[in-house]
Amino acid sequence: GAVVSQHPSWVICKSGTSVKIECRSLDFQATTMFWYRQFPKQSLMLMATSNEGSKATYEQGVEKDKFLINHASLTLSTLTVTSAHPEDSSFYICSARTSGSSVGLEEQYFGPGTRLTVT
Amino acid sequence: GQNIDQPTEMTATEGAIVQINCTYQTSGFNGLFWYQQHAGEAPTFLSYNVLDGLEEKGRFSSFLSRSKGYSYLLLKELQMKDSASYLCAVLANDYKLSFGAGTTVTVRA
Numbered sequence: 001g002a003v004v005s006q007h008p009s010w011v012i013c014k015s016g017t018s019v020k021i022e023c024r025s026l027d028f029q030a031t032t033m034f035w036y037r038q039f040p041k042q043s044l045m046l047m048a049t050s051n052e053g054s055k056a057t058y059e060q061g062v063e064k065d066k067f068l069i070n071h072a073s074l075t076l077s078t079l080t081v082t083s084a085h086p087e088d089s090s091f092y093i094c095s096a097r098t099s100g101s102s103v104g105l106e107e108q109y110f111g112p113g114t115r116l117t118v119t
Numbered sequence: 120g121q122n123i124d125q126p127t128e129m130t131a132t133e134g135a136i137v138q139i140n141c142t143y144q145t146s147g148f149n150g151l152f153w154y155q156q157h158a159g160e161a162p163t164f165l166s167y168n169v170l171d172g173l174e175e176k177g178r179f180s181s182f183l184s185r186s187k188g189y190s191y192l193l194l195k196e197l198q199m200k201d202s203a204s205y206l207c208a209v210l211a212n213d214y215k216l217s218f219g220a221g222t223t224v225t226v227r228a
Contacts, residue, residue, distance in 0.1 A: 034215070043206060043218040044162070093161050108216060110154075110161040 002028045004096050006111035013084055013118055020080045021114045023094030029074035030096035034108065035067075038091040050077045084118040091115055121145045121217035125207050130225045131197055139192045139205050139222045147212025153181050153192045154206040156221065162206055166192070194224070202226045 003026040013019050023033055031052050036044040048069050049057045056069035068080040081088055095108040122144040131137040143151070150169040154162035168174055168183035168190060180193040194201055207219040 043220045046215055046217070049215065091159075107164065107167065110163070113159075113161045115159070 002026075002096070002098055002109040004030075004094065004109045004111040006092075006094055006114050008114060009112060010115040011117070013116070015085055015118055016083055018080055018082045019084055019116060020078055021092055021094075021116075023077045023079070023096070023111050025075045025096040025109075028096070028098055030077075030098065031074060032097045033071060033077040034095045034097070035069060035077075035079050036093045036095070038093060038113075044093060047079075081116065084116070086118045089116055089118045121209065121211055123207055123209055123217055123219035125205075125219040125222045127220070128223045128225070130227060133197055133199060133226055133228050135197050137194045137197060137224060139194070139207075139224070141190045141192070141207035141219055143188050143190070143207070143209045143219075145209045145211040145217060148185060149210040149212065149214060151181075151183055151190050152208040152210070152216065153179075153190075154208060156204045156206055158204075165205075197226045199226050199228070 005024045007022045011019055033050040035047045037047050038044045046059050047062045050069045050071040052071045052074050058064045066082055071077040091113050093113040094111045097108050125141045129137055152167050153165040155165050156162040165179055166174055166181035168181050171183055171185055173182045178195045183190045202225050204221040204223050206221045208216045
């Protein structure tokens with residue numbers, strides 16, 4: 001099946017610094033990738049939709065200047081958390097959408113997630 | 120906005136059957152997914168329903184009724200490794216997935 005990787009798997013940073021998280025589709029091309037955030041014991045909340053070669057679309061309430069998304073190629077999207085604060089500590093998960101899969105046109109494959117802790 | 124409801128927790132005995140219900144009210148409908156998520160890990164795909172009826176995949180089955188805005192995930196012959204959170208997610212008109220809060224299933228010996 002399709003594999004999505006994320007790097008790093010966990011990161012600790014100091015308040016005020018920036019952190020970059022990479023999401024890669026390893027064996028398929030993904031024109032669309034999604035970034036989610038999950039706080040403890042809560043569900044996944046979509047932050048933004050990343051389309052290759054164009055600007056990301058952010059969900060309501062998500063600061064686009066704080067969460068910078070770059071989808072430079074069909075296999076790589078990056079999320080940069082700028083000027084991180086402790087309240088940004090969360091589990092960040094990306095997913096990549098394939099088309100024409102056996103399940104249907106809209107199956108998403110999830111990366112393993114990145115645990116961010118801001119001290 | 121989207122509204123997806125599922126129970127918070129369920130407990131069952133090893134070897135038993137558990138049914139996790141999910142009701143939804145969304146802006147359009149393009150399919151319903153069930154995912155399994157173990158603590159600290161990303162969700163893994165279990166099933167996808169876009170037409171009414173039952174989809175069976177080994178020990179897991181998923182049912183959909185679009186007119187009722189209702190789905191369930193049925194886990195049979197429960198094993199200890201099935202202890203996890205189960206997420207119901209709906210693909211709405213904008214082709215974005217909206218997730219329920221998840222149901223934590225605990226399997227006891």
